[in-house]
Amino acid sequence: MDNFTRKKISALELAVAEQYDTANVAQTFSITPNKAQKIIAQARLENSFLNRINVVLVKNQQGEAIRIDATGMIAGTTDTESKDRAPKDPHSKGGTTYHCQQVNFDTLIKYVTLDAWAHDPKFKTLVAVQTRKQISTNQIQIGFYGERRAATSDPAANPKGQDVAKGWLKKLEEQNAENFLTEGKNAGEIRIGEQGDYVNLDAAVNDVKQMIDPEFEDDGDLVAIIGSELLADDKAKFYDLHGNTPSEKARIEDKQIIGTYGGLSAYKVPHFPSRGIIVTSFKNLSIYIQKDSIRRRMEDNAKRDRYETYQSQNMDYVIEELGKIAAVQFANVKLTDDKGTSWS
The missing domain is CATH 3.30.2320 (hypothetical protein PF0899 fold)
Structure with a gap:
C-alpha cells in the first residue's frame, strides 16, 4: 500500500484499539459483552432479516433454549377455597438445546483496493462495513444451508457454508x-x-x-x-x-x-x-452467540499484499419452538x- 493509505490504516487501527480498549490490534483481543451488543445491534440495523429474528448473547456455551416467545394457555380459573392458584410457565414447551461452537469470520482487503479507498472521507466505514456485511451474509446462509460441522471447512466444496455449522433446517430435520x-x-x-x-x-x-x-x-x-x-x-x-x-x-x-x-x-x-x-x-428463529467469545485481530500481511481481519465467535442456530x-x-x-x- 502507498504511504497515504498506510497513514489511513494506522488511524483505523488506533480507532479500533480505543474502541475496544486494547493496546495492540495485531494481537488477538476479546470484545466485551457491551461492545458485542453494539456490534449485533449495528448488524441488525443494516440487515432486514437479522432485524426480524433473534440474535442473542448467552452466558453459557451450551444449555436450554431461552424460548423467547410466550405460548400456550395461561388463562384459567381456580376455586381458592379449596386449592391455591397455580401459575403456569408460558415459555416451558420448547425443550430445544443449544451448543455454541467457534466459527471464524476472517476477511482480507487487497492493497490495491485499500489504495483506491484511501481518499474517501469514509475510509474507516468502508473497511468496517465490508467485514460486517460479510459476517451477516454468511450467518444467514449457514442458517439455511448448514448441514454439519467439519473440523476444517471446505468453502470450495461447500460454498454456502454447508460444513460450518448445523442451521435451522438441519435442526428441524433432526429434531422434529x-x-x-x-x-x-x-x-x-x-x-x-x-x-x-x-x-x-x-x-x-x-x-x-x-x-x-x-x-x-x-x-x-x-x-x-x-x-x-x-x-x-x-x-x-x-x-x-x-x-x-x-x-x-x-x-x-x-x-x-x-x-x-x-x-x-x-x-x-x-x-x-x-x-x-x-x-x-x-x-x-434465533442465533445464539456466547458472551466473551468474540475474538478479533487485525494484521498487515505484506507477504501477500493485503490487510487481514480475523474474527471468531462461539455461536449456534436455535429453533425456539420446534412445533x-x-x-x-x-x-x-x-x-x-x-x-x-x-x-x-
Missing part, C-alpha cells in the same frame, strides 16, 4: 422430522405444478402450514418464507393465464400477487434457498414447464 417434508408421491421428490404433488405454490405452502402443531397454527405471527425461483415460477404461470387481463396484469405489476400464500404473508429473504419453503414466525416451524427439503423440490410431462 414430522414437520420436515422430504418427498411426495415420488421418492426423493416434491413436485409443484400440474400433475404434481401440489398443483401450485399456494397449495404447497398451505400443506406445509398444516404441519405446524395445532397449538400454534392460529398464531398471528406465522409467515411463509419462500424461495425466489418458486416465486418467479408462480408469477410466470400467472402471467401466462392472466397477463392480457388489465386488472390481473395490474395486480402483478403492483406485486400484490406475492402478498400471500397458503393464507400467510409471504416473504422473500436474501440468501434463502431458491426452492425453499418455511412456515414459522421470525421470532422462532412452530415446518419446511420442505428444498433440494428435493421439482418444477415442470410442460404440465407435468417432465420435472427438473
Whole structure:
C-alpha cells in the first residue's frame, strides 16, 4: 500500500484499539459483552432479516433454549377455597438445546483496493462495513444451508457454508422430522405444478402450514418464507393465464400477487434457498452467540499484499419452538414447464 493509505490504516487501527480498549490490534483481543451488543445491534440495523429474528448473547456455551416467545394457555380459573392458584410457565414447551461452537469470520482487503479507498472521507466505514456485511451474509446462509460441522471447512466444496455449522433446517430435520417434508408421491421428490404433488405454490405452502402443531397454527405471527425461483415460477404461470387481463396484469405489476400464500404473508429473504419453503414466525428463529467469545485481530500481511481481519465467535442456530416451524427439503423440490410431462 502507498504511504497515504498506510497513514489511513494506522488511524483505523488506533480507532479500533480505543474502541475496544486494547493496546495492540495485531494481537488477538476479546470484545466485551457491551461492545458485542453494539456490534449485533449495528448488524441488525443494516440487515432486514437479522432485524426480524433473534440474535442473542448467552452466558453459557451450551444449555436450554431461552424460548423467547410466550405460548400456550395461561388463562384459567381456580376455586381458592379449596386449592391455591397455580401459575403456569408460558415459555416451558420448547425443550430445544443449544451448543455454541467457534466459527471464524476472517476477511482480507487487497492493497490495491485499500489504495483506491484511501481518499474517501469514509475510509474507516468502508473497511468496517465490508467485514460486517460479510459476517451477516454468511450467518444467514449457514442458517439455511448448514448441514454439519467439519473440523476444517471446505468453502470450495461447500460454498454456502454447508460444513460450518448445523442451521435451522438441519435442526428441524433432526429434531422434529414430522414437520420436515422430504418427498411426495415420488421418492426423493416434491413436485409443484400440474400433475404434481401440489398443483401450485399456494397449495404447497398451505400443506406445509398444516404441519405446524395445532397449538400454534392460529398464531398471528406465522409467515411463509419462500424461495425466489418458486416465486418467479408462480408469477410466470400467472402471467401466462392472466397477463392480457388489465386488472390481473395490474395486480402483478403492483406485486400484490406475492402478498400471500397458503393464507400467510409471504416473504422473500436474501440468501434463502431458491426452492425453499418455511412456515414459522421470525421470532422462532434465533442465533445464539456466547458472551466473551468474540475474538478479533487485525494484521498487515505484506507477504501477500493485503490487510487481514480475523474474527471468531462461539455461536449456534436455535429453533425456539420446534412445533412452530415446518419446511420442505428444498433440494428435493421439482418444477415442470410442460404440465407435468417432465420435472427438473
